[in-house]
Structures are given as structure tokens and as C-alpha cells.
Amino acid sequence: MTDIAKAGVYKMGDRAVKRMGYGAMQLAGPHVFGPPKEHDAAIAVLRAAVEAGVDHIDTSDFYGPHITNQLIREALHPYSDKLTIVTKVGAKRGDDGSWMPAQAPDELRGAVHDNLRNLGLDVLDVVNFRVMGEVMAPSEGSIEERFTALAELREQGLIRHLGLSNATAVQVGEAQKIAPVVCVQNEYNIVNRADDPLIDLLAEQGIAYVPFFPLGGFSPIQSDALAAIAARVGATSRQIALTWLLARAPNVLLIPGTSSVKHLHENLAAAELELSADTLAALDAIA
């Protein structure tokens, strides 16, 4: 079995997690809406992740909605002290599966309670405030009132640590004046590197950067150059894309998503891959 600890650990507040984690979004039904195609297969993926040593799982109560958290609870509760579950608030789902902002302070408080109930927890390890200015790209705009609402829940003891998602460097700075930020989760991968400066800034501050869509998400990364390098190294393109992310900076934590145990093991094996400096340079040139 892969030793995922080979990729190292990084801190999120007072928690230390392995850099290779798991993103649970894909467990809910088609388009992250409704129940999974196969309930038992979803439970098996979560248990296989933890058995393989994963101690960082990313989720949200708006996946399903509620379903992904309920699956996590069914598969893994009572949770090991070693497991860090990171959730996010700031959106809700329409009856048609659409994604809508839910960012009023009352909605954020309600979402924290939904996460607590569906995960079966008294305290959430880490809650990311998911900015929804532009849905799929960070955009400027004050988050003070909304982040303050979450900081109050942290002070009340319902949340251990706060993070941000889909956020700009300016918003990270604004949030840090209100409460400590332990992680930032934005879209980033080998072909989408708009966040390069933010990753470096956060690395200097010891803050985790957690790329979502590390494999391209709903549009899998397509790159002939990546495929050629993967073939030469004897790995899959997805493994190389993940190993490149691990090499990008020590504060990068991975949460590749999958609904398949086979794919999970393929992805986790990227933690053991070592790439030469020449190969990493060739991968850098792909963007």
C-alpha cells in the first residue's frame, strides 16, 4: 500500500495533516446533487481513504445537499482524533440542483449548524467561507460582515479554525484582521495557475493552500505534453498532475476527488512519486 506520509505533513492551525488528502464532493449523485449512484460504493471510498492513511477530508453540507456529510458520518463516525474534516459555507442548492449564494450572516450560521448536525459533531475542525462574488473565480469585494459572523461562531466554540475559498489576496488580508485564517481553497492546477502569487504569499505566512479541481474537476485536464511526460515516467497524467502540485510549494495540500476506490488508490500513489528537476521544469512549462 502507498505510504502517503511520504508527501509530508502541513499544519492547519493546531492540526497537522498529511499533504495528500481526499475531497468528498464527488460522492453525491450526478452533478453533486442527490444520492450517490451506489451508496455502498461511496461508503467504501471514504473507508478506503482513511484506511490508506488519509487524515484530511474536504466536504460541504451543500454537496447533495447534506448527502456527502451524511455519508461521511455513516462511514467514519465516531471519528478518529487524527482526522481533520474541512467544510465550507456560503452557498445553497436550488431544487433543480443549481448553486446559489447563501451568504447572509443568518444563512452562514444556519449552514454551520447544518454541518454540525449532518457530520455528527459538536465542533467543526475547519470552516472555509466560500466567497461567491463570481462563482468560479475570485473577485474583489468586502467580506468583513460575513467573515465576522463566522468569527463569532468560532469564538462561541462551534468552529476550531477558519479558512477562505474562492478568495483574493486582499480578502485574505481583510479576513486576517478579523480572525486567523488557516487555509485558502481556490481553483488551481497544472494548467490553471492564476493563483501562483497567492500560493507564495500564503507559504511565507505558513498558511495552507488547498487547490480545488486539482485534476481539472468537471473538465479533466487535457495536455499532450503532460501525457507524454507521464508515459515517460511510467505514471498516469493524473498522478503527474498531483505530484507536480506537491512539488509546487510545501503549503499545498491535496484533496483530489473521486467516487471510485480504484481511482482513489491511483491518486494516493502520487504521494510516493519522485520527479527529477528536469521533469518538473518541463511540467512547469505546460501552463
Ligand SMILES: NC(=O)c1ccc[n+]([C@@H]2O[C@H](COP(=O)([O-])OP(=O)(O)OC[C@H]3O[C@@H](n4cnc5c(N)ncnc54)[C@H](OP(=O)(O)O)[C@@H]3O)[C@@H](O)[C@H]2O)c1
Ligand atoms: N471550494 C470550492 O469551491 C470547491 C469547488 C470544487 C471542488 N471542491 C473540493 O475540491 C475537491 C476536488 O475537486 P473535484 O473532485 O471537483 O475535482 P478533481 O479532484 O479535479 O477531479 C475529480 C474528477 O476526476 C475524476 N477522477 C479522479 N481521480 C481519477 C482517476 N484516478 N482516474 C480517472 N478519473 C479520476 C473523478 O471521477 P471519478 O469519481 O469517476 O473518479 C471526478 O470526475 C472536491 O472533492 C471538493 O471537496 C471545492
